[in-house]
Amino acid sequence: MKIKLRIKRCSPLGPGCAEGYYQAYTIDARPGMTVLDALLSIFDEQDASLGFRRSCRSAICGSCAMTINGAAKLACSTQIIVEYEKAGALTLEPLANHTPLKDLIVDFNPFWRKMEKIRPYLKPVSMIEGKAVQITQDDLGRIDKAQACILCGSCNAECSSLEADDRFTGPAALAKAWRFVGDVREAGGRARLGRLSDDHGVWDCVRCVRCTQVCPKDVDPLKAIERLRERAIEEGITDNPGARHALSMAASVRRVGLLDEAAMTLKTLGFLRSLGMIPFGLKMEMHGKMPMPMIFSQIENIDEVRAIYDECERIKPKIRT
Numbered sequence: 001m002k003i004k005l006r007i008k009r010c011s012p013l014g015p016g017c018a019e020g021y022y023q024a025y026t027i028d029a030r031p032g033m034t035v036l037d038a039l040l041s042i043f044d045e046q047d048a049s050l051g052f053r054r055s056c057r058s059a060i061c062g063s064c065a066m067t068i069n070g071a072a073k074l075a076c077s078t079q080i081i082v083e084y085e086k087a088g089a090l091t092l093e094p095l096a097n098h099t100p101l102k103d104l105i106v107d108f109n110p111f112w113r114k115m116e117k118i119r120p121y122l123k124p125v126s127m128i129e130g131k132a133v134q135i136t137q138d139d140l141g142r143i144d145k146a147q148a149c150i151l152c153g154s155c156n157a158e159c160s161s162l163e164a165d166d167r168f169t170g171p172a173a174l175a176k177a178w179r180f181v182g183d184v185r186e187a188g189g190r191a192r193l194g195r196l197s198d199d200h201g202v203w204d205c206v207r208c209v210r211c212t213q214v215c216p217k218d219v220d221p222l223k224a225i226e227r228l229r230e231r232a233i234e235e236g237i238t239d240n241p242g243a244r245h246a247l248s249m250a251a252s253v254r255r256v257g258l259l260d261e262a263a264m265t266l267k268t269l270g271f272l273r274s275l276g277m278i279p280f281g282l283k284m285e286m287h288g289k290m291p292m293p294m295i296f297s298q299i300e301n302i303d304e305v306r307a308i309y310d311e312c313e314r315i316k317p318k319i320r321t
């Protein structure tokens with residue numbers, strides 16, 4: 001079966017990678033062929049100037065991640081015919097949220113810097129009350145998914161928060177951070193949580209779920225971020241806008257069954273910074289997006305909402321992370 005691929009290209013020689021262009025190649029696809037196989041055949045038989053990364057060809061090293069038909073995927077584990085038939089076309093582009101260096105090769109330095117920032121190594125407690133710390137199967141289960149990360153960068157490529165602000169720590173590094181915070185042998189968990197609760201840390205995630213959807217190893221970075229947030233609050237690290245926002249949101253729903261945006265803003269930002277939100281609040285008011293503050297009445301059957309909260313509190317120890 002003949003398949004035409006459109007590949008986004010750019011060269012550091014010439015006009016650079018700010019603007020790219022698309023080049024089409026036609027390959028003879030056979031069942032079982034992956035996108036990486038196709039790239040290797042183009043490289044060998046048609047165009048040795050095409051730039052892309054690969055190593056293991058077995059979805060282990062993470063180096064072949066790229067944007068395939070609009071979503072981050074591993075080229076070595078994407079079947080070309082299946083992908084082509086799904087979309088009726090095949091377009092390959094470099095990973096989003098990364099700077100292209102040449103064709104499908106992107107600059108991974110910012111990725112590694114974020115990873116370094118979370119200090120990706122265990123600071124072990126050797127003993128607790130005179131006993132060596134043992135890790136059980138359950139303990140391991142809590143961090144198992146995060147350990148499966150192959151550092152391909154797919155989650156960061158699809159992250160809406162990183163797209164808006166590249167200072168965000170990002171899902172890859174935060175999932176790695178959970179691997180250490182969630183480890184019972186880790187001695188520096190609270191200090192880590194303090195750093196991760198600062199600006200551009202766990203609270204910058206907008207929970208778009210894209211990281212979890214595209215992860216080729218089922219790491220579930222969003223879950224890891226939620227666990228870090230929950231653990232930070234349990235540790236009392238709440239003096240930051242993100243934690244205050246989460247707590248005031250939960251309190252508002254418990255109190256009146258709805259989001260009391262005005263009260264939440266006040267609790268999240270404090271009085272002085274809330275003043276700056278007044279024009280935005282008025283706009284929301286005019287568009288019917290926010291009930292009038294001060295005349296905020298609770299919903300009918302608020303007792304049912306509170307019963308849900310009580311039940312969550314009751315079962316929380318059983319589902320603790």
Ligand code: FES
Binds near residue numbers: 065
């Ligand atoms: S080549 Fe190693 S993950 Fe694809």
